[in-house]
Amino acid sequence: MRLPLRYGPALTVQHVDAAASREGARLACVVCSAHAGRMGAHDGGPTLITSVQRALRLLEAVSAHENGAPAKKLARETGLPLGTAYHLLRTLVHDGYIRKLDDGGFVLGDKLQTLHTTGRGQVLLSRVRPTLAALRDELATAAYLTFYEEGEIRVAEIVDGPQAPRVDLWVGFEDAGHATALGKSVLRELDDASRKDYLSRHPLADLTPRTITSRPELLRRLDSSPVAPAVTDMEEYALGTVCVAVPVHNGDTLGSLGVSLRADRLSRLEEILARLIPAASRVTRGLSLTI
Structure with a gap:
């Protein structure tokens, strides 16, 4: 037709x-x-994605079973159809949020541990950031916080401003621990084995004419700082800039708190130390609070 x-x-x-x-x-x-x-x-509420809610319910159910739980049990506990639960579990396993055991049970995966660690770090930094901001405002200097993690000295936070610019980190900070007050503060607190390990992996590069490139001389200065517990960087990382840092501790966590300023402001060293050491104590207390 x-x-x-x-x-x-x-x-x-x-x-x-x-x-x-x-x-x-x-x-x-x-x-x-x-x-x-x-x-x-x-x-009157926001648009919600049902599949996301279901996946989160499954994660909560999985977390309640330390030794794992099979898909049927998880589906029953969450009120999800078995087919839906299987699909969501398969996706969560693929992305690393849960792990399937040999016996068919499901447990939380490594990705969640990574998220937990990252989130914990964010919470800790949010607690100590006001202390760094106060230090910046009181001294008109940029404030820095580092942590010693997995054998490396890493910058965790920098708080600066128009009147307190940060130093230009033109060389990777992890490779310049010997030339910065922040790095030397951490090295000073390490035991001999950890210190030796770090220095064996990071050559003492000549960053400025003032950089200490002799290991024996560096170790001697670390152990005999005239402003202990603080250490200084006298234009050893960047010409025209000096830094002062003190250690911070929290259990197994080691780090340093420091400030950078123009070399012509070094006459304020006593004032800086008078502010920096109490600030480090406040940071240590902030890091010690449980989450």
């Missing part, structure tokens, strides 16, 4: 059926969208 048209080619029944199907699908989408809009309007 063919339906004649006044203009253009003939339209077959198959064409009509296909067009009707497309129009029906379009109308269904419109109805669904309108329904979703009404739902949002009725509850």
